[in-house]
Structures are given as C-alpha cells and as structure tokens.
Amino acid sequence: MAAIKLSINGKSYEIDVEEDMPLLWAIRDYVGMTGTKFGCGIAQCGACTVHLNGTPIRSCSTPVTVAVGKKITTIEGVSEANNHPIQQAWVELQVPQCGYCQSGQIMSAVALLEETAQPTDEDIDAAMQGNICRCGTYDRIRKAIHRAAEIKSDNKTLSKK
Amino acid sequence: MQSAINRRKFLRTAGVSASALAIGFYFPSCKEPEKPEPAGIIELFKLNVDDNPVGMALNPFVTIEPSGAITVMAHKPDMGQGTFQSMPLLIAEELDVDLEQVTIKQAFGDEKYGRQGVGGSASVRTMWEPMRKVGAAAREMLIKAAADRWEVETKDCSTNNGKVINTTNQESLTYGELVEAASKLEVPEEPTLKSPADFKYIGKSVPRPDVELKVRGAANFGMDMKKEGMVYASVERAPSFSAKVKNIDDSEALKIKGVEKVLKTERTLMKSVLEGVAVIADNYWAALKGRKALKIEWEEDEKLLDSEKIFEDIREKSKTDGIENHSVGAFEKKFKTGDIQLTQEYETPFLAHSAMEPQNVLVDFREEEGICEIWAPTQFPQWAQGEVSKYLGIDKSKIIVHVSFLGGGFGRRSIPDVILEGCHLSKAIKKPVKLVWSREDDTMQSPMRPGSLNTLKGALDKDGKIMALQHKVTAPAIAYSLWGNYDGEKAPGGVMEPIGEPFYTIPNYQSRYVFVDVDPIPLVWWRSVYSSTNVFAHESFIDELAIAAKKDPLTFRIDMIGEKERDKKLLEKLKSASEWEKPLPEGWGRGLAVSHSFSTTAAHVVEVSKTGAALKIERVVTVIDCGIAVNPDNVKAQTEGNIVMALTAAIKDPITFKDGRVVESNFHNYRMLRINEMPKVEIHIMQNEEAPTGVGEPALPPLAPALCNAIFNLTGKRIRKLPFDLGEV
Ligand code: FES
Ligand code: FES
Numbered sequence: 001m002a003a004i005k006l007s008i009n010g011k012s013y014e015i016d017v018e019e020d021m022p023l024l025w026a027i028r029d030y031v032g033m034t035g036t037k038f039g040c041g042i043a044q045c046g047a048c049t050v051h052l053n054g055t056p057i058r059s060c061s062t063p064v065t066v067a068v069g070k071k072i073t074t075i076e077g078v079s080e081a082n083n084h085p086i087q088q089a090w091v092e093l094q095v096p097q098c099g100y101c102q103s104g105q106i107m108s109a110v111a112l113l114e115e116t117a118q119p120t121d122e123d124i125d126a127a128m129q130g131n132i133c134r135c136g137t138y139d140r141i142r143k144a145i146h147r148a149a150e151i152k153s154d155n156k157t158l159s160k161k
Numbered sequence: 162m163q164s165a166i167n168r169r170k171f172l173r174t175a176g177v178s179a180s181a182l183a184i185g186f187y188f189p190s191c192k193e194p195e196k197p198e199p200a201g202i203i204e205l206f207k208l209n210v211d212d213n214p215v216g217m218a219l220n221p222f223v224t225i226e227p228s229g230a231i232t233v234m235a236h237k238p239d240m241g242q243g244t245f246q247s248m249p250l251l252i253a254e255e256l257d258v259d260l261e262q263v264t265i266k267q268a269f270g271d272e273k274y275g276r277q278g279v280g281g282s283a284s285v286r287t288m289w290e291p292m293r294k295v296g297a298a299a300r301e302m303l304i305k306a307a308a309d310r311w312e313v314e315t316k317d318c319s320t321n322n323g324k325v326i327n328t329t330n331q332e333s334l335t336y337g338e339l340v341e342a343a344s345k346l347e348v349p350e351e352p353t354l355k356s357p358a359d360f361k362y363i364g365k366s367v368p369r370p371d372v373e374l375k376v377r378g379a380a381n382f383g384m385d386m387k388k389e390g391m392v393y394a395s396v397e398r399a400p401s402f403s404a405k406v407k408n409i410d411d412s413e414a415l416k417i418k419g420v421e422k423v424l425k426t427e428r429t430l431m432k433s434v435l436e437g438v439a440v441i442a443d444n445y446w447a448a449l450k451g452r453k454a455l456k457i458e459w460e461e462d463e464k465l466l467d468s469e470k471i472f473e474d475i476r477e478k479s480k481t482d483g484i485e486n487h488s489v490g491a492f493e494k495k496f497k498t499g500d501i502q503l504t505q506e507y508e509t510p511f512l513a514h515s516a517m518e519p520q521n522v523l524v525d526f527r528e529e530e531g532i533c534e535i536w537a538p539t540q541f542p543q544w545a546q547g548e549v550s551k552y553l554g555i556d557k558s559k560i561i562v563h564v565s566f567l568g569g570g571f572g573r574r575s576i577p578d579v580i581l582e583g584c585h586l587s588k589a590i591k592k593p594v595k596l597v598w599s600r601e602d603d604t605m606q607s608p609m610r611p612g613s614l615n616t617l618k619g620a621l622d623k624d625g626k627i628m629a630l631q632h633k634v635t636a637p638a639i640a641y642s643l644w645g646n647y648d649g650e651k652a653p654g655g656v657m658e659p660i661g662e663p664f665y666t667i668p669n670y671q672s673r674y675v676f677v678d679v680d681p682i683p684l685v686w687w688r689s690v691y692s693s694t695n696v697f698a699h700e701s702f703i704d705e706l707a708i709a710a711k712k713d714p715l716t717f718r719i720d721m722i723g724e725k726e727r728d729k730k731l732l733e734k735l736k737s738a739s740e741w742e743k744p745l746p747e748g749w750g751r752g753l754a755v756s757h758s759f760s761t762t763a764a765h766v767v768e769v770s771k772t773g774a775a776l777k778i779e780r781v782v783t784v785i786d787c788g789i790a791v792n793p794d795n796v797k798a799q800t801e802g803n804i805v806m807a808l809t810a811a812i813k814d815p816i817t818f819k820d821g822r823v824v825e826s827n828f829h830n831y832r833m834l835r836i837n838e839m840p841k842v843e844i845h846i847m848q849n850e851e852a853p854t855g856v857g858e859p860a861l862p863p864l865a866p867a868l869c870n871a872i873f874n875l876t877g878k879r880i881r882k883l884p885f886d887l888g889e890v
Contacts, residue, residue: 035378098241100568136805
C-alpha cells in the first residue's frame, strides 16, 4: 500500500491503495466519486473515460500511479453548474437512455470540442469510436456534438460583445 | 358498505403528517406488509430518487402535503426506456399539476404497487388507464373538498396547475390547502378521464427528468450503491455451466492485500444451480486480483457444449414435424397445388444482452434481525423478493428491494440469479456484500437469447399471390430453460411470436414448433424475444416470394394487408417517407420489412450501398404505429435503440460454444455497433388517437430482414444466416 495523491476536479485527495490499482477503482471505491463507470475493464467501451491533463484516457486500464501529479477531470468536474455546452446539448437533444455509458461519452465529446471547435462527422467518428452505447444513442450523440459546437461558438461571440 | 367496495379499487391513506393525501391502488391479494425501516442507507440516490417519500405510511402513488409539495412514485424500474417519467406523467396529467412541481421518487419492490416488473414493452400500454385514474381520482376528491368548503356544486369547480378554481367567482384554493379535507372523502371508483384533446403533457416531447442527472454523473446505478461495512465480491465461475468445484487452492489469493476470504458459492438460476468460488475483499480490485490467483479444480461433464453440434442437432430436429401451433385453411393440401413452391431455412444465433452496466447487486442479509436488504438494478423487484424469500426462508415482508437506475436491461435483468448469488454470499459471510460481475462474467455466464432455425414453405398461385404458407420454428424454449415447462403439446410461451398467426391475409397458413433441448445453456428473454429471430425468417421469406412472383416487395405486402387499415396506412406512409419509388444512385439498394409485435406495427426501409469493397448501411427509414405516443421523442429514442441493437445482432458477433465454454468474452470479440457504423435514421410516428401500445421492442424485429432484403436488392445475394460480415457480402 502506498499513500497516493490525486488531483481530481481541482481538489486533492490522498488515498491508500495498491500501486497497480486502475485509476477507475481508485476514483470510484476510494475517492467515492461514482460518475465514472465500469463497463469492460479492457479499454474497449469507454465508459470509464476521464481526462488526464485534458486528454481522454480509459481509467480502467490506467494504473493509479500514472495519474499522480496530473490533473484528473471526471464527469463531476466538467463544469461548475453542469452547463458545459456538451451537457447543455445532451439535455437539449435528450441523448441518454439508460445513461450508463454517458459519462464516458461526454468526457470524450468534451475533449473533442476542446481540440476541434467545429468537428465534422468524420472527426466525431474518430473521437467517439471508442465509446460503446448499447442503448444506441449514436445518432443523438452526433447531433448533440454539432449542437454543442454551435452553443460554444455562440457563447464566444456573446462574450466578445 | 360503500367504502368497502371502494377499497377494492383504490386505497386512500393518511401519512404520518395526518393531512397528507395518498392514493394508490389496492390489490385484493395484497396484505399490508409489515415493512421494516430501511436502515443505514448511505446516500442512496443523489437527487429525486429515493424509496420513502416523507411521512408516508401506506400504498402511495401520490402524496400531497399541506405545504403543497407533491410526490409521485415511479413504481416501475427504469432501464433507459423512460418509465421514471412516463408513469408519474400519466398521473400528473390527470391530477392537473405542473410536472415541474412534482417530485418523482423511485419505489422499492412491493405488492402494493401492483405489477412492477418491466418487460414485454408493457408499462405504458398496461398502465395507460390505471395511472391516469389514480391522478383523476385524486383530482376529483380535491374538487369535492373545495366545493364543500365553498358550498357550491362540483360542476362549478375546475382545476388549474395544483389549484381548484371556483368558476362562479374565480376564487381558488391550492391542493395543499384542500388535502386534509380531501383525504377524508370517498375515493371515486370511476373518475372521469380527460379527452385526448385536453392533454397537456401526453403526446408532447417532455424532457425526461433523469437526463439531467445522467449528464452530470449523478444518476445512481446498482453499481454505485454503497453500505457501511460492505465488502466486495468477485466470483470465479464454472468454466462450463454444469461444472462442479472439486478443489480450491486459495493460498496465493489470500496473500493479496485486501483479500479477506475465499469461499465456494452458488448461483441459483431458476431450475439450475451454478457453482463458483468467491473472493471477498475490502475493494473490488483486490477481489479481482484474488480471483485471478485462485487455483481451482473443476469436475466437468463428459459431454461438453459445442456450437456445431448444437446447430447440427437443431437442423436434424427441424426435419421433424413438431407440433401444430395454429392453422387456417389447409396448408398441406394447397401447398402442393401452387404454381410456384418455395422452401427456405433461416438460422439465427445465441446472443448475449450485454447491457452496459455489468451485473451487480448489494445485499445486506441481517440474519439475526431476519431482514434482507437489497439494492439492485432489477427489472423485476417483486420477483426478486419472492425468490429471495424462498431462498433464505424468510417472509417477503422482511425483504427490502431498493431499485436503482438500470444501466440497460434488455430482459437480462428480469431474472434474479445475481441477487440470489449476492444473498448466498451475504448470508455466508454475515456482512453487506457488493457483488460485481466482470464483463466476461456478464457475456459468458448470463442467460442468453436462444439460437434457432426457421423453415418456411410457401406457394404462389398463378397471379403471384401467396396461397399457402407454413412457418416452422425449431428452437429451444426459454420457458423450459427457466422452469422446465414443455408438455410436447403446446408451443411454450412466446416461441411463436409474432408469426403464430399470419400478419398478412393468406388463405392457408400454418405455424409449427419443434422443441430443442439445449440444457444446460441458460436462456432468457432478449429484447423482442422470439420476434427477433422469427421475423427475420418470415419477412426475408416474404421478400423471396415477392421476387419469385416478380412483384415489387412493398406492393406485394400492401396487396396482402387486407382489412387492416392502420397497417395499410403505415405501409403507405413508409412508401412516401422512404421515397420508395425514387430511383437510387448507382451502387445502392433498398429493402423493407414489417412486423406487428407487442401490439405495435413497425416497418423499416433500409438503404445500402456498395461503392468500394465493403457494403455500407446508408439510411434507415422507420414508420411506427404505437397509438398515442405518450412522449414522441422517447418513442423515437427507443426506436433508434432498437435499430442499433438489431444491426449489432445482424452484423456483429454470435455467442458460440467450444469445449463447453462460451467463446466470446468481452467487447473485443463480442463486438457492438459503434458510432462510425451508425446509419442515418428517420423515424415517423403514425398519428392517431388509439390507446398506446408497446414501444421498447417492436422496431427491432423487422430491421434485420429489411437489411438483408436491401442487400439482395443490391447484390442478388440472399442472406439466410445471422450474423454476417458486411465486408464479406
Ligand atoms: S471500462 Fe474502461 S474502457 Fe470499458
Ligand atoms: S445510454 Fe445506455 S448504454 Fe448508452
């Protein structure tokens, strides 16, 4: 066991866990944040996606030690008032069904939008391919990402004015 | 005396705060259970989702507090199909309250709610009237209370958003102000329901309340449940279903930090008991590591499951006559006289449900108190309650089943096997246990959809009309897998759906069933159940007959629809919406299929293209007639889901067996459709004022045949076996 320091959503946490523990279980079972989900455990489904210094990673296949000294962002920290353009678009288009995959979908989509302000369908395919949705919300995810890009650019124009 | 009669239908109760009005159904078979207080729950849900509305005692669907606060119970589990909204919405519509003001709470399993199980696309269509009556009865009581206070007649009162209005002078009283008086009144037996023209919410795409929770990670699933003092369990499972534990070497496992205990365990799956070895640890990762370090000797059956042999057996059996399920006219006689005769076989595989949330449960069996408390993502909380009662030998009233959100269900979460496994563990180690299945467990050890072979025979007359058709289903029976039910005389529950009786007007029609025993493969309902396999065969064959008759497949179908006006309109809508008659670009093809399941008709046109090496699914146009669409946007969402699940089943992986083991284990070899493979979808809902019918499944069955019919249209190649590889067509 080792005392491990994690910085999650701008707060620091110290937990006592084995060094090979995947970040996913450290976040869920030790830090106690359950928005990040377990779906496959082998980097195939994306349910466990979090950001490490802004880059989306699969926390089920990333040892907790890799995250030490880096900024971890989870679904709980995407925005302060749950109003990130992606979240707004997700509500507007009623994307989630069961919702279990959606934390991961949103984390991947948020990262895409950071990188590419106006993603094309191909950009979306490339960025979102790692996230499975068994309920089949893909059509809405695609539309919601385009919509979020719109919201984001509207926000920018507004703040410039 | 009057009140005794009333109580048979509704039960009116007062809560702890004496003036709360609670209205619920009273079910004659139900004795008031002596419910123990749920103890020690740690933040079960973060918002709006909880078992116990404040101050409630009995049978509540609706609680109105003097402050005006309104709570409505969502009594059906939500697995993504939307009952967390739809059930309360039906009540709120008739109660005439603003949905925004209503707090929705998820109910735990209890007979007092009537049937809570979710499956068979049944919730809205069966609760359409009862839920509205709950709301309407409460509203009438509030009106009566106001009329009494104002000394006017009830006809001079109306309601508006949680208030009763005196229409003679525009005075008003809030429901909160009236609730105490209302709670003392008779419950009207047959309250008047709104006419559809007056609906405020029904028929509109009202945003679902759970969505906001789900976009910020605040919706709690079974996986997220916690209880103080709980330990985690991971179970190494029998490699072949019937294997028995012979010897356990846990020396390495026990060395792993956090591992507390290793024990033999069991999972009761209806008529079978499956063995395993559980590792108990203070965190899930340690339990998983411990599990990997186990050395177990298993005693296995000599005859081990093998897919090739299973399908050989199915094929062999399909040559027998089996039993007649339904017959009109004289198939045997007429078939022979047909101008053109055709016989074809269609094969469909075993499949896993693969809900995104792996199976799990949290069980706290407090044996000395005689109480078992369960937190579960279950489709059937009451079934779980009953099975746990038998399993632990304690009264149902001492079993509390808290229902969380479900990370998908698709039928898998109806069976309480995981819950019973959790009970076994909690009893054995005398602690609250959080049992978490791995994805591999979920794929390889869950009950699954049965594979099948369908044999169709059809004859056309000289005008190219179907004069005789026979559909023979050769398949294992889910009812037999679960309960051992098969009497050799009657097709067991559901296996002939929805082709037992003809969808089209065919003068000589016969459906037959041939039983196959595939024990010990566990089977259970998979979204749309046998409709998912039977319709693939049926609608592919109808297409083959249309081609043989040299007719346009859509016109061919419309011509056989007979008197069914709604279905005819639907097919005509499909024709226009899909621009059926408009020529497609070079290298494109289209096909259609239709079916009627769960009381709903759904049809798709699928367009495919082949411009490069691989075939591409370009577009799906769907028309669905589900009567009144309570939430049209949600009808579309469910239909999108059905399209994706059907496509995955058609073009991804089967579940296969080799040496007694399931070969596919996780998403690398049991693949799911991904976003880059998603075709464009256009969904049209037929508009009418008929009572609502099923939505969660009906669009699934016709998708695969529409796809294969499109592929035939483009390539001339007929696909009669699922799944297939788009790259290899
Ligand atoms: S749980 Fe990490 S990718 Fe599936
Ligand atoms: S919403 Fe259920 S898996 Fe995506």
